[in-house]
Amino acid sequence: MQPLGSKENTLFRSVVKFYESKQYKKGLKAAEQILRKHPNHGDTQAMKALILNSQGHPEEAFALAKVALKNDMKSHVCWHVYGILWRSAKNYEEAIKAYKFALRIEPDSQNILRDLALLQMQMRDYQGYIQSRQLMMKARPQLRQNWTALAVSHHLAGDLKAAEQILVTYENTLKSPPPKTDIEHSEAVLYKNTIIAELGETERALKHLNSIKKNNLDRTAVLEYRANYLLDLDRKEEAEKAYRVLIERNNEYRAYYEGLEKALGLERSNEADIEKLRALYDSFAEKNTRLDSARRIPLDFLQGDAFKSAADEYLQRMFKKGVPSTFPNIKALYAVPAKRETIESLVLSYTSEKKMNGSTNGEVNGDDSDRFDQSVLYFLAQHYNYHLSRHTEKAMEYIDRLLELNPKSVDYHQTKARIWKHIGNTKKASEAISHARELDEKDRYINTKCAKYQLRNNENENALTTMSKFTRNDTVGGPLGDLHDMQCMWFLTEDGDAYVRQCDYGLALKRFHSIADIFEVWYEDQFDFHSFSIRKGQIRAYVDMIRWEDHLRDHPFFTRAAISAVKIYLKLADNPELSNPNAKTLENLDPTERKKAQKKAKREQEKREKEEADKKAAAAKKATASSGDSEVKKEDPDPKGLQLAQTKEPLEASLKFLAPLLEFSPKNIEAQNLGFEVHLRRKKYLLALKCLLAAAAIDPDHPKLHEQIVRFRQAANGLSEIPPQVDAVIKSDFTLIPADANLKSYNTEWQTKHSESSPHLQSAYHIQYLLGEISKSQAESELQRLLDSSSISIEDALRGLDYLDEWKSDRQTKDAYQEKGAAKWPESTAFQKQ
Structure with a gap:
């Protein structure tokens, strides 16, 4: 440690304060004052590096941090700062190494220990996290959060008994019971209860729950846990009462009704129980005239005439009220053909003269009759537009009738747009939804729907203009920049797909990489919650978040974007010329003209790149001059994705998407098919075989799988220069087709087997x-x-x-x-x- 005078010591403390309060200019000025007198003072150099990094100069910061370490290798501040720099660069392994060096020098530093623990949690190093949390707990045993965090570390590592014991030990140290309003205590005891339940000791969990339920602040969770425990213990009478209490609290939540059915021992598959179930739900319906669940749920288990009667009553009730969501509410029933046909015949019967002018009981009259009529027609339009009952001509007929009755209905125009979409006419669908948007320009939902349909019709600029009506357009990057900041993934995905259809692979990749970046941000965002959740005592929510983050990239948005991105990289690997944004235009030219056009495009691109570089340099200079203490927003060096599309190694670039796709969506056959294509081109034959076998386990008759089996057998038979171990594995594991099989005969047999299927x-x-x-x-x-x-x-x-x-x-x-x-x-x- 290099000593400083009292004046410089005061200055150094002010540097730290300026950094913590984000007053970076003042911090730099104070650091420079110290360094003028002590130019090799490592701690000051380290703090200066930290400030430079916060100002957006990471390279300069790293260089200075290394100089600081050379000047003072035994300074825990220098090592701590070095770790912080690596953490900001998302290199957590190096950051952990630096923190451990700092901790060896200053083993009692709570700040270093805390930062190390957070990184270990981020990296899911549970054993290291346990050790760090034990040290923190021993240093400050009076803090409950240290005990709770240690319990969480054991819980996530799989040692449930140790987790419970730690919580019990802390509770035994309390000299007086915490007040009833103590949220942290309330959450901690409920968290302990979940651990006991996870141990499989349901009886003990119930007993513990009964002891804490009176003073616990999360009343709903206590009631739900108790009902579930009673059901698991087969104490059905008590479970029934518990679920009835829950239904009184929330009578539209289906899970409570399902629990009540189990508590009563009623099974939907047992015909003898059907009448009892119906009577049960009728009793709930009679108590509340507005209750929907008790009237809708019986439609799931009723059959035949009983179903027809209940469906008739339910549909008429909804139509009289004019509920627009009637079809979405019952379309799940269409999975059963008999129910689908019954519903269709019922609703068609309402269009008869008798029904359209009033129900059989004469209850629908006047304005109610008009509402009933329109509800029936709207239902039929949606019915014939649904994929299980699709007849687009009839759907269009009913929606046109509705538009004659009410030409200014946003819902009707939106449904017409959806019908055009299913017909396949994206142009008319876009026009119809645009008209619907114009009818209510203050509705954000119809605005976003309009943008989505415009993107489906490859109207990227129009879609962005539409979205700009509800975005902050004064932000950096305009409407698109705000959509990125707001993580509007559906727009980015649809925008990317539209560019794929237009063969603009650079912009398409730009959008798909944005999706990947959003998921990376979600992963990084959990970092702050490692300390926040423990500090605030929100333990159960924190554990749920950790488990959710562990499966983050199996989200459908990521899967869709990753599949599209890998397909693009495969195309670029097979045909590098496609990286030119004008590839589609060039395709229609003859070879001589194409060559001229390519040269011209290259010159224009170089000119544009030079102009953009000059603009960026000027903007960066201006930003540096005026940034002050504000955080510098990074300039996008590749706004059109040209660098992404013109990568020299597209197959390697595709692994950014392919690796998490195969890890988190292993049951997605399209992902396995793409994995095979990438690895075969990379000549990674065992990885290609792994994807092939995984795809065969999912769907052995998939048409793309058939192609890949034949191609892999063809490739395997032609391999000569491969390691003997690889060859042995291929021979032993690749049994989907015999090594000596006649591939032509194999293909002919397969073709005969699937002669009625176009994809096959x-x-x-x-x-x-x-x-x-x-x-x-x-x-x-x-x-x-x-x-x-x-x-x-x-x-x-x-x-x-x-x-x-x-x-x-x-x-x-x-x-x-x-x-x-x-x-x-x-x-x-x-x-x-x-």
Whole structure:
């Protein structure tokens, strides 16, 4: 430790205070004063590095921190600062090493110990976290949060008994019981109760719960836990009373009704219990005329005439009230064909003269009659638009009738847009939803729906303009910048997909990387809660958050973005020319013209890059001059994603998305298929085989899997220069197709087995072409002939275009395919030329 005079010591303390209060300019000035007199003072250099890092100069900060360490290797401040710098750079392993060095020098420092513990929790190093928390608890045993944190560390590490024992030990040290208003104590004892339950000791958990329920502040949780424990212990009479109490508190929560059914020993699959169940729900319905759950739930288990009667009563009740969400509320019943047909016949019967002018009981009259009529028509429009009962012509007929009755209804125009979407006409869908938005410009929901439909129609700029009506447009980056800040993932995902359809892979990757960055932010955001939640005593919520974070990247938003990004990288790996944003335009030119256009585009790009670099340099200079103590916002060096698209190693870049996709969504067959494609191109044969076997376990008849099995067998048979261990594993594990199998015969048998399925036939033709069994022109003809099939869907037909791209078919062949598709689906925009 290098000594300072009293004046410099005071200055150093002020540097620390200025840093903590984010007064960075004053902090730098004070640090410079010290360094003028003591130029090699390590602690001051370390604090200066910390301030520079906060001002957005990480490289300069790291360089200075290393100099500080050289000047004073035995300073815990220097090591602590070095760890903080690594933590800000998200390199937690190096940060932990630096903290441990600091702790060796200053073992009693609570600040260093706390920072180390937080990082260990972030990295899920539970054993290290236990050790750190034990030291913190021993240093300050009077703080409850230290005991609680130690219990949490054991709990997450899987040692439930140790976790409970720590909580009990602390409670035994209390000389007087905490006041009833002590939230931290209330949460801690309830947390202990959950640990006892997780141990499987339900009887003891119930006994403990009964002892704390009177004074616990989370009344709902206590009642729910008690009902669940009683049910698990088969004490059904008490469980019944407990669930009835819960239903009185919240009579629309389905889980309580399900618990009550179990407590009463009633099973929906048992015909003898059906009448008892119906009587049970009727008793609840009679008590409350506004209650929906007790009237809707019986529709799930009733059958035949009983279902028809209950459905009739329920539907008429909802239609008389004019409830717009009636269809979404009952569409789950459509999974049972008989119920779907019953509902359809019932609602169609309401359109008869008798029903449309009043119910059989004469209860619907005047304005109520109009409301009933419109509710019925609206239900039918949604019914025929639903995928299990789709008949878009009828759906359009009913929605047009509704619009004649009420041309200014936002809901009706939105439903018409949805019908156009299912027909496949994204242009008319966008127009219809835009009209709906204009009818109520203050409605955020219809505004976002409009933007979504515009993106589906590849109207990226219009969609951004639409979204700008509800964004802060004065932020850096305008509306798009605000959507990034607000983590509006649905917009970024749809925007990226729209750019994929337009072959602008740079901007598409930009959006998908933004999604990945948002998930990274979510992962980083938990860091603050490691201390906050323990300090505030919100233990149960904290444990739930940790477990949720452990499965963060199996979220559908991440899965969708990752799949799209990997597909782009595969395309770029196979055809690097696609990294040019004008690739789609160049595709239509002849080779000579294309070469000229590429050179011109390159010159223009270099010019744009130079102009942007000059602008950024000027902006950075201005920002540095005027930033003061405010945090510097980083400038985006690649706003159009050109650097992302022009990567030299697209397959390696795809691993950022592929690795978490395979780890957290292993049951997603598309992810496994993409994993195979990436690893096969990387010549990582065992990883490719792993993906192949995983896909086969999910769906052995998947058409893409069939292609990959044949290709892998073909590749495996042709491998010569591979390690003997790899070859041995392939021979022993790859048994999906025999090593000596005739691939042509295997493909023919598979084709015969799936002769009625268009996707399977497409795969069979692709394999025939790869094996040289048919020529490219024959494969193209077979693919086009499939469009005559009555069972082929638009999605399957569009997949045919992907095969034509993979075969590098000429423009004329693609145009012929698209024309035939446009003739088969005239209302769809999918096959219209852009």
